[in-house]
Amino acid sequence: MAKTVLVSGGAGFIGSHVTVELISAGYDVVVADNMSNCDMTCFEGVKKITGREDLPLVKMDFCDAEAVEELFTTYKIDAVIHFAGFKAVGESVYEPLKYYGNNLTSFINVIETSRRHGCENILFSSSATVYGEPDKSPVTEKSPRKPATSPYGNTKQICEDILRDSVKAYPEIKGIALRYFNPIGAHPSALIGELPRGVPNNLVPYITQTAAGIRECLSIYGNDYPTPDGTCLRDYIDITDLAKAHVYAVRRMLEGKMEEEYEIFNIGTGKPVSVMELVTAFQKANGIKLNYKFAPRRAGDVTAIWADPSLANKKLGWKAERTIEETLKSAWDWQLHLDKTLGRK
Numbered sequence: 001m002a003k004t005v006l007v008s009g010g011a012g013f014i015g016s017h018v019t020v021e022l023i024s025a026g027y028d029v030v031v032a033d034n035m036s037n038c039d040m041t042c043f044e045g046v047k048k049i050t051g052r053e054d055l056p057l058v059k060m061d062f063c064d065a066e067a068v069e070e071l072f073t074t075y076k077i078d079a080v081i082h083f084a085g086f087k088a089v090g091e092s093v094y095e096p097l098k099y100y101g102n103n104l105t106s107f108i109n110v111i112e113t114s115r116r117h118g119c120e121n122i123l124f125s126s127s128a129t130v131y132g133e134p135d136k137s138p139v140t141e142k143s144p145r146k147p148a149t150s151p152y153g154n155t156k157q158i159c160e161d162i163l164r165d166s167v168k169a170y171p172e173i174k175g176i177a178l179r180y181f182n183p184i185g186a187h188p189s190a191l192i193g194e195l196p197r198g199v200p201n202n203l204v205p206y207i208t209q210t211a212a213g214i215r216e217c218l219s220i221y222g223n224d225y226p227t228p229d230g231t232c233l234r235d236y237i238d239i240t241d242l243a244k245a246h247v248y249a250v251r252r253m254l255e256g257k258m259e260e261e262y263e264i265f266n267i268g269t270g271k272p273v274s275v276m277e278l279v280t281a282f283q284k285a286n287g288i289k290l291n292y293k294f295a296p297r298r299a300g301d302v303t304a305i306w307a308d309p310s311l312a313n314k315k316l317g318w319k320a321e322r323t324i325e326e327t328l329k330s331a332w333d334w335q336l337h338l339d340k341t342l343g344r345k
């Protein structure tokens, strides 16, 4: 009997890619999402990619404890991957209560209900943002977390602590936190990908929209950083590689392979890439000349951060495989799909 994994926030960018990989790995999946930050595009794409026209999508809010209870009563859940939450760094500064209320309440509901229903395995979608501006890179899981630079980043730190303290207090559950670096790209089918609302904050969707003529010109925020080419360094992780890391982590939990009741893994490539290098790679991978200019630094940006992924490589048996060119080609193919089929501008 296949194990069932609940993917909360599963109709979104990362959740939809994780759902595809879970299904292809033989798991049953229940997708639950309040659809507040996505439409049906990715969920429909997941059904096409997997051929699972019957894939359940429960439209619900994880802040509603009764709805969460109803979900766990309806489905026998063996593991939860928790994505549901607000994630716009900038917005969180202006709407801190919205972020603390939503992101913490939803996660607490998931843990409490999992316990009540015998679901022992909880995987939390965390972020490298918990490291802030690291003293040095690559960062390991033991690198110190820095005071969060946004309420969004703080909710990630607090949720990690909620999971850590819960598995310590409640022996019937165990947890893994995956700290993603910069997820980019789209599924090779171009049927699912990132769907930013309004003007994209993140680099790659802004690049693809500029290449598509939706945006006039890419502003590169700062070329006077103390880095080889003056632009910021990040660890850009392909979304499909990232999604596969979740399958490896869920398998580790379900097969009883965990060595501690709470484990943290950095999910990155271990390779720093600058903004300029990424722009150059995008142009080369897609044969496109991108319109860009150098602009002043963006407040809150860290100069450089990239992962030491050796713990995930060793303990999960997972490693990033796709090249940055392959990833940037998938991002462009997705943009073309959007522009062609959805007339999205």
Ligand code: WQD
Pocket (backbone or CB within 6 Å): 087, 089, 127, 129, 181, 182, 183, 201, 202, 203, 204, 206, 218, 219, 220, 221, 222, 232, 233, 234, 275, 298, 301
């Ligand atoms: C990357 C680099 C920008 C846009 C954020 C969140 C993090 C996580 C990933 C959720 C920076 C530069 C960007 C543009 C640019 N999200 N840039 N022009 O800021 O590293 O991380 O997304 O978990 O929590 O903080 O990603 O893509 O916004 O920026 O020059 O139009 O690209 O200055 O150096 P970031 P990003």
